[in-house]
Amino acid sequence: MKRRSITLHLVSGGIGQTLDSLARACDPHFPDVDLEFRHWNLVRTRAQLRQVIKGVASEPGPVLSSLTDAPLQMDLEEGCLRLGVKLLDVMKNTLNFLEGVTGTQASEGSAGGQYVMDENYFRRIDAMHYVIEHDDGQQTRELREADVVLVGVSRASKTPTCFYLANKGIKAANVPLVPDTPLPPELFDIKVPVIGLTIDPDSLIEIRRTRLTTMVSGGNPASMRSTSYVDPEEVRGELLWAKRLCARHGWPVIDVTRRSIEETSAAVLNIIEHPNPAGLPG
Known part of the structure; x- marks a missing residue:
């Protein structure tokens, strides 16, 4: 029809x-x-x-x-x-x-x-500046000034989620989780919510391969397969390690696999407004 x-x-x-x-x-x-x-x-x-x-x-x-x-x-x-x-x-x-x-x-x-330059407007601008200055683990000494800190492995949508939250006036910092790399001590000394983002291994591998295609000259598939960044076993181990880390510190985890940035941000806001020690299911 x-x-x-x-x-x-x-x-x-x-x-x-x-x-x-x-x-x-x-x-x-x-x-x-x-x-x-x-x-x-x-x-x-x-x-x-x-x-x-x-x-x-x-x-x-x-x-x-x-x-x-x-x-x-x-x-x-x-x-x-x-x-x-x-x-x-x-x-x-x-x-x-x-x-x-x-x-x-x-x-x-x-x-x-609703778009006048009032207090809320300037809060959104401040939040945007904060996100830019505290993206990917930058200036961790100022994490206590955040409204929320997102943690997760590379390419788990931390940065775009932070920018979306900034448009809501939320100061969001993000810190990458990298195996064998020490986390900033400030992360364990702040009172603001720390939330983990995770993703299905296959989806993450596909996202990382796409990313590598834009970074590696010519997008040579052989060179991409040789790196642990997209190795299926390595990626699964990395995600499992990150989940266990979040569980150990009581940080709730959001699975972003089937969520849009808007939906992930809504889940983050739910946790900020209604803290759930057990984390967010799914």
């Missing part, structure tokens, strides 16, 4: 991150439909909105809106009605729901209000 194609217009007064995340989260639930996203971000004037209406007219399709400007939202509703396309005001529906459960009327918001 031929897959249907639908153009989904995402209209935002900000950078459009909320709508984009929502649309992409819904997309996999419609495997028989190709959703083609059209982003209309930073829509804050009537002239900009007229361009949106023209775009929707040229590629008719449903509209998701998170506009906070009431007159602009009304103009968008009227435009969609004329064009005969469906519109869902995501912001209004969410605010109505929260008004009901809080018993408080929502105040008027400004476009992109």
